[in-house]
Amino acid sequence: MGKSLYEKVWESHSAAKLSNGQTQLLIDTHLIHEVTSPQAFGMLRDLGLPVRHPERTFATVDHIVPTDQFEQPFADPLADAMIKELDRNAEEFGVTYFDLKSGKQGIVHVVGPEQGITQPGTTIACGDSHTATHGAFGAIAFGIGTTQVRDVLASQSIAMSKLQVRRINVEGKLRPGVYAKDVILHIIAQLGAKGGIGYAYEFGGNIFDNFTMEERMTVCNMTIEGGARCGYVNPDDTTFEYLKGRNYSPTGADWDAAVERWRTVASDADCTYDDLIEIRAEDVAPSVTWGISPDQGLPITGNVPRVEDADTPAAKASIAEALEYMQLEPGAPIKGTSIEVAFIGSCTNGRLSDFREVAQYLKGHRVADSVKAIAVPGSQIVDALCRKEGINDIFTEAGFEWRGAGCSMCLAMNPDKLIGDQICASSSNRNFKGRQGSPIGRTVLMSPLMVAAAAVRGCVSDAREVFEVGETAAV
Amino acid sequence: MALDPIKSVQGRAVYVPGSDIDTDRIIPARFMKCVTFDGLGEYLFFDARHQEDGTPKEHPLNEERYQGASVFVSGVNFGCGSSREHAPQALYRAGFRAVIAESFAEIFFGNCATLGIPCATATSEDIATLSAAIEADPQLEVTVDVEKARVFFGDANFTVHIPDTAQDALVSGRWDPIAELLENAEKVDVCLEKMGFVST
Ligand code: SF4
Numbered sequence: 135m136g137k138s139l140y141e142k143v144w145e146s147h148s149a150a151k152l153s154n155g156q157t158q159l160l161i162d163t164h165l166i167h168e169v170t171s172p173q174a175f176g177m178l179r180d181l182g183l184p185v186r187h188p189e190r191t192f193a194t195v196d197h198i199v200p201t202d203q204f205e206q207p208f209a210d211p212l213a214d215a216m217i218k219e220l221d222r223n224a225e226e227f228g229v230t231y232f233d234l235k236s237g238k239q240g241i242v243h244v245v246g247p248e249q250g251i252t253q254p255g256t257t258i259a260c261g262d263s264h265t266a267t268h269g270a271f272g273a274i275a276f277g278i279g280t281t282q283v284r285d286v287l288a289s290q291s292i293a294m295s296k297l298q299v300r301r302i303n304v305e306g307k308l309r310p311g312v313y314a315k316d317v318i319l320h321i322i323a324q325l326g327a328k329g330g331i332g333y334a335y336e337f338g339g340n341i342f343d344n345f346t347m348e349e350r351m352t353v354c355n356m357t358i359e360g361g362a363r364c365g366y367v368n369p370d371d372t373t374f375e376y377l378k379g380r381n382y383s384p385t386g387a388d389w390d391a392a393v394e395r396w397r398t399v400a401s402d403a404d405c406t407y408d409d410l411i412e413i414r415a416e417d418v419a420p421s422v423t424w425g426i427s428p429d430q431g432l433p434i435t436g437n438v439p440r441v442e443d444a445d446t447p448a449a450k451a452s453i454a455e456a457l458e459y460m461q462l463e464p465g466a467p468i469k470g471t472s473i474e475v476a477f478i479g480s481c482t483n484g485r486l487s488d489f490r491e492v493a494q495y496l497k498g499h500r501v502a503d504s505v506k507a508i509a510v511p512g513s514q515i516v517d518a519l520c521r522k523e524g525i526n527d528i529f530t531e532a533g534f535e536w537r538g539a540g541c542s543m544c545l546a547m548n549p550d551k552l553i554g555d556q557i558c559a560s561s562s563n564r565n566f567k568g569r570q571g572s573p574i575g576r577t578v579l580m581s582p583l584m585v586a587a588a589a590v591r592g593c594v595s596d597a598r599e600v601f602e603v604g605e606t607a608a609v
Numbered sequence: 610m611a612l613d614p615i616k617s618v619q620g621r622a623v624y625v626p627g628s629d630i631d632t633d634r635i636i637p638a639r640f641m642k643c644v645t646f647d648g649l650g651e652y653l654f655f656d657a658r659h660q661e662d663g664t665p666k667e668h669p670l671n672e673e674r675y676q677g678a679s680v681f682v683s684g685v686n687f688g689c690g691s692s693r694e695h696a697p698q699a700l701y702r703a704g705f706r707a708v709i710a711e712s713f714a715e716i717f718f719g720n721c722a723t724l725g726i727p728c729a730t731a732t733s734e735d736i737a738t739l740s741a742a743i744e745a746d747p748q749l750e751v752t753v754d755v756e757k758a759r760v761f762f763g764d765a766n767f768t769v770h771i772p773d774t775a776q777d778a779l780v781s782g783r784w785d786p787i788a789e790l791l792e793n794a795e796k797v798d799v800c801l802e803k804m805g806f807v808s809t
Contacts, residue, residue: 150793172644212642263692277692279720293786328686573656
C-alpha cells in the first residue's frame, strides 16, 4: 500500500527514537525572525553551544519593522534594539541573514519561497505558526516555540510526535470573484478553529491542481487557523516551474536529480488517509469573518448569527462574546458594515499576484474619504516587482498608501495599528481580539479584492458588485 | 541536564472561562518587544484585565481571592493562534505551574511541555465541577497528579488526559529534550546528508 507525502517525509527525517516515545525529527531548513529568536540565541549562549548547521538557518526581520521608515535608528527604540540583536546573532553564529539593506528582506514566509529555500519533501521549522505556508511546496512545515528554536539551532532537530493526515479535496469550479482566501476561510468555517488538532492537512483536488503556487501558499498559510499545525499540497510541475532558477534552487544536473526526487515524494495514488473531507468548489462564496475567531466566517451575502442560532451553551457564549466585541447587530447582513481601515498585505495575501489582481480592478476607483487604506508588500522583492509593473501607482492613485515590506498591520508590533475600536477590512489571517494593535480594535478578514471593495465603498461589500467581476475573472 | 521530575502540581486554582482563547489574548504582541522572557508575567492577559486607560477590568486574574493561584483552568482550544512561547512563559512567570482545559492547541501544548508545564485535558462537566468548587472556595487546594492523570480537590477527583509522551517526559524529568537531542546529533547529520544538504 502506498504512502502519503507526510509519511514519506516523516520516515526520511526520523533520526532517532527518544526515551519518552517521541521522534527526533531532522529539520532541513530553519527560518528565524527577530521576535522569537533572541531568547533562543540567549539559551545557546547560556549552554555554551554553537549553531550546529548555520548553513541551514535563514534569518530576516519582519514583525517589528516599520513600513514607513527605512533608515535606522527607528523611532521605536525597542524595535531598533531587537533588530540589532538579530544583526548580532546572525553575525556571531554565522547564519544567512536577509537584512533590511539586502533588498531581499520581507515576511519570513514570503522570503523563503521567493529565494527557493522552501523545497519539496523537506522539513521546515520556524518560530512562527504561519510556517505552514511552506507546505504549498510539498514540504512538512510547522511553527515551533522559542525553546524549540534553540533545539533546532543546537541540533538541527526537534522532538515531535507523528500527526494523522486528513485529505481535503476541493473539486469543481470556483465561481467568479472567489479566491484561494475564500477557499481556506470556507474550510475553516466548516471544520472549526480546532477541527485540525492532531492532523496534517493534505489539500488536493482539481482546484489545487490548477492553483498557482501563490494561491496554494494562501491556503496552506491559514491551516493553523483551522487548528492543523501543517498543511501541504503535493509537488507537481507548477511547483517545479516556480522554483526553477531561484537563488537557492539546485542547478544543472542537481536540478534534474532534485525534480526526480521531488516527484517521488508526492503521496502515492493508493495511499490511505486518516480522514477525508470533500468540498464542492461551487459552494465556496466570497467570504468574510464576522467574529473574533477565524472560524466565525460567512459568505458576503450572509447574515451575522444570533445567539439563539447556536444549540449549545458554549456556542451561545462564543457568539455573544464575539457580537459584543465586534459591536455587530445580531441577524443583520454583514454586507454594509462600515469600516474605517483597509489593509492589504501579510504572509497570507501580500504577494505579487495579490496586488496584481487588485490593481486590475482598482484602476479608476477611489478609496472612500472615511477610510485609511494601506497596501504593504510582503517583501522588498514583491515591492520591487510591483513598482516595475506600476502597481504601486495604481494603489496610490486610488488613495491607498503604498508601504515598505513587513508584517505591518497583521499584528501589533510595529507602528501600523488600529486606534480605539476602529474596524478594519483585512487580507491577513487573524481576527483575534486586539490582534491589530488596539485592545478593542476589530478585524474583518477577507480576500484582497474584497478589502479593496470595502475600501472603495467604506463598508464591507461584495467585490463582484463593486468591480463588476465577470466570468473571466474566475481563478 | 538533570531536571526535576514533575509528578504533580499542587496549589490554588483560577478558572478563566472561554473557548478559543488565543495566545494574542494570553500575551498581546506589543509586549513581545523584548529579548528575554523576564518580566512577561505582569502582561499576562493584559488587555483582558485592563481598560484602554490602564485601569483594571473585571477579570478572574484581577480578583484578590485568586491571587497566588498556580493551576490555570480554562475551556476549549486553549492557546490557539500564534506559536509564541511568550504565552506559556507569561503563565509560568505569573506563577502558573499546570493548566487544565477542555482541549489545547498543539503548538501551545508542545511549548508548555518543553517548559515543564503539564497541560491536562478534562471534560466540560469536570471542568464545570472544578470551577464551581474554586468559586465556592478560592482557597481550595487542587492537585494535578501527572503520574496518575487525575485531578484531586476537596473530596472530589476526576480523570484527565495527558498524552503518554508528555506524561513520561514530565514524570521522568526529561521534559526539556535538549540533552537527548544533542546525544543523537550525529544521527541527525547523517539524515541531513542523505537529504542532499551538505553537512559540515
Ligand atoms: S504577516 Fe502576520 S501572520 Fe504572517 S508572519 Fe507576519 S505577523 Fe505573522
